[in-house]
Amino acid sequence: MKLHEHQAKTIFADAGIPVPDSRLATTVDEALDAVDEIGYPAAIKAQVHVGGRGKAGGIKIATDREEAEQYAEEILGMDLKGYTVDSVLVEAGVDFVDELYVGVTMDRGAGEPVLMVSTEGGVNIEEVAEENPDAIAREHVDPAFGLHPYQARKVVYEAGVDADVALDVASILTTLYDLYEENDASEIEVNPVMITGDRDVIAADAVMNIDEDALFRHPDLEDLAEESYEDDLERKAGEYGFDYVRLSGNVGIIGNGAGLVMTTLDLVDYYGGAPANFLDIGGGAKAERVTQALDMVFSDENVDAVVFNIFGGITRGDEVAKGINEALEQFDEIPKKVVVRLAGTNAEEGMEILNTDLVEVEKTLEDAVQRAVKNAEEVTQ
Amino acid sequence: MSIFVDDDTRVVVQGITGGEGKFHAGQMIEYGTNVVAGAVPGKGGQEVDGVPVYDTVDEAVEEENADASVIFVPPAFAGDAIFESLDTDLDLAVAITEGIPTQDMAKVNKRLSETDTRLIGPNCPGIITPGEAKLGILPGNIFSDGNVGLVSRSGTLTYQVVDNLTERGLGQSTAIGIGGDPIIGTSFIDALEAFEADPDTDAVVMCGEIGGEDEEQAARFIGEHMDTPVAGFIAGRTAPPGKRMGHAGAIVSGSGTGTAQSKIDALNDAGVPVGDTPEEVADHVEDFL
Numbered sequence: 001m002k003l004h005e006h007q008a009k010t011i012f013a014d015a016g017i018p019v020p021d022s023r024l025a026t027t028v029d030e031a032l033d034a035v036d037e038i039g040y041p042a043a044i045k046a047q048v049h050v051g052g053r054g055k056a057g058g059i060k061i062a063t064d065r066e067e068a069e070q071y072a073e074e075i076l077g078m079d080l081k082g083y084t085v086d087s088v089l090v091e092a093g094v095d096f097v098d099e100l101y102v103g104v105t106m107d108r109g110a111g112e113p114v115l116m117v118s119t120e121g122g123v124n125i126e127e128v129a130e131e132n133p134d135a136i137a138r139e140h141v142d143p144a145f146g147l148h149p150y151q152a153r154k155v156v157y158e159a160g161v162d163a164d165v166a167l168d169v170a171s172i173l174t175t176l177y178d179l180y181e182e183n184d185a186s187e188i189e190v191n192p193v194m195i196t197g198d199r200d201v202i203a204a205d206a207v208m209n210i211d212e213d214a215l216f217r218h219p220d221l222e223d224l225a226e227e228s229y230e231d232d233l234e235r236k237a238g239e240y241g242f243d244y245v246r247l248s249g250n251v252g253i254i255g256n257g258a259g260l261v262m263t264t265l266d267l268v269d270y271y272g273g274a275p276a277n278f279l280d281i282g283g284g285a286k287a288e289r290v291t292q293a294l295d296m297v298f299s300d301e302n303v304d305a306v307v308f309n310i311f312g313g314i315t316r317g318d319e320v321a322k323g324i325n326e327a328l329e330q331f332d333e334i335p336k337k338v339v340v341r342l343a344g345t346n347a348e349e350g351m352e353i354l355n356t357d358l359v360e361v362e363k364t365l366e367d368a369v370q371r372a373v374k375n376a377e378e379v380t381q
Numbered sequence: 382m383s384i385f386v387d388d389d390t391r392v393v394v395q396g397i398t399g400g401e402g403k404f405h406a407g408q409m410i411e412y413g414t415n416v417v418a419g420a421v422p423g424k425g426g427q428e429v430d431g432v433p434v435y436d437t438v439d440e441a442v443e444e445e446n447a448d449a450s451v452i453f454v455p456p457a458f459a460g461d462a463i464f465e466s467l468d469t470d471l472d473l474a475v476a477i478t479e480g481i482p483t484q485d486m487a488k489v490n491k492r493l494s495e496t497d498t499r500l501i502g503p504n505c506p507g508i509i510t511p512g513e514a515k516l517g518i519l520p521g522n523i524f525s526d527g528n529v530g531l532v533s534r535s536g537t538l539t540y541q542v543v544d545n546l547t548e549r550g551l552g553q554s555t556a557i558g559i560g561g562d563p564i565i566g567t568s569f570i571d572a573l574e575a576f577e578a579d580p581d582t583d584a585v586v587m588c589g590e591i592g593g594e595d596e597e598q599a600a601r602f603i604g605e606h607m608d609t610p611v612a613g614f615i616a617g618r619t620a621p622p623g624k625r626m627g628h629a630g631a632i633v634s635g636s637g638t639g640t641a642q643s644k645i646d647a648l649n650d651a652g653v654p655v656g657d658t659p660e661e662v663a664d665h666v667e668d669f670l
Binding site for chain 1 (some may be wrong): 390400447456457462480481482483484485487488490491492506518519520522523533534535536537538539540541544561563564588590591593594595614617618619620623625626627628629630631641657658659660
């Protein structure tokens, strides 16, 4: 789960990390009130979960009120890589002489958190990692002991941060690790940390992602997640509790188990179609879940045809079949053709129960996918 | 022959009194698994399907000589349950639970490096040696005994591939789901190494998916250390970057590491044919044997 910049900065500020003065605004008037209080220059920053906001035109620096109004108008409501901007962070401009990168993330290969510091801040750090990996200093943290403060100092010195600000940067890094641990973050990143002419150290951006599996012990963060859905269908999937990812194709996909659902998407692509979504109904799904899953794919206006693929382990084919019948009997006319393939536990019983007036049935995964792709083609022709 | 589990394995089920634990303990017993005990704090002295329940894993070991555990404990308590298995020096712990916080698993992983216990999972369907023992939730009826080893990050994808194999009369020596989380115990390499050493495994299927670099490392291992032929499958070719595809570990990073293509290329470089469909994986195995 990704937090917005302003949410992460509130958490940073509460923990004592210096951040620029800022206000959140959802209208142009609010943005102007904010710059009146903050002064110039002021950054107007789109609050969407999109990397490279600056390059895409989602961050502008206003030097007077006229510019502030113009930029707020431009950015609020704009489409940024497919996401509509509903709010902007209006933030005091920082007069910096240097930019650093600092971050904490899980090194999944090592199974340990890792601190990262680079003096090449302010640019795409993934490109730095690719082209000049030595420009990023790294320090692994033993998750059982937690961070020893010397480790933060060590990695900051190793990165070549100027000596007069090194301890301040190390102190920020130590606090970031504490926040990482306290909040079950999967990733925290500040790019850039700005160094001013007066040698102040300020966190000018903030990325904070939370481990969704740990939200049960962070109810406060769960509330923030509510605010951070950016797509109505993804919001709906969140309410239903489905693992769901929206894609741009027209073949809707429902299945059980992440690997098999991914495989079904891949096969749709392999047979010349385009997957509209990833939707895993999980193990042991019964009629109600099936109804909700069908509601999800039918609600996606891009979907022209649906493939429903279940390999039952815990999930029982007869239960799924009943669910499909019940869900589809509610319609006077089935909105989109549904191809069903059931295998595994009680699959044969399920196949017999399925109402073939409502759905098409195939025995193998390959056949089911090919038929759904063909159904989708027929709609678009 | 087989790897990691057989009909001598003595199993304690942690969480045997919960809904899933009870159901699957029953299924394991029905399959012929030697389930000797349950362990649930506060439920010591009870019985589930004739299996005695103890308050601690330690008691289950002392009283019933359990040497392996299967963990059906909710995510909030599962890290603790795995620690209990590790600290009791079991030979094997199989963690089925999905949704354990990653930072809990980082601590588990640290302890794992200090013990001799093998951990399979978490977020996995478990392990089965057909005809002998199953520890987990795999549907026993689709497996048949034979000489094909299978290791996979996904449950239902395993069932799909096993079904394709079984239908052609290609039985399995042992099948392991290693789990879809970012931090797991047994890796592809651990399983491949064991299959290579098993005289009765004549071919191996490895099903990977997007995210991380385990498949790439496994490919290098196959190229350098394996004579047993391996066929591969990689799920997630169509996954967009930055999105978690169901499994917590199934995510292509923004910088483009963890892609299906990188894994397929690595496997091909190691001489491993990768099927475009599960059916093609079975074709490759048939060619090997």
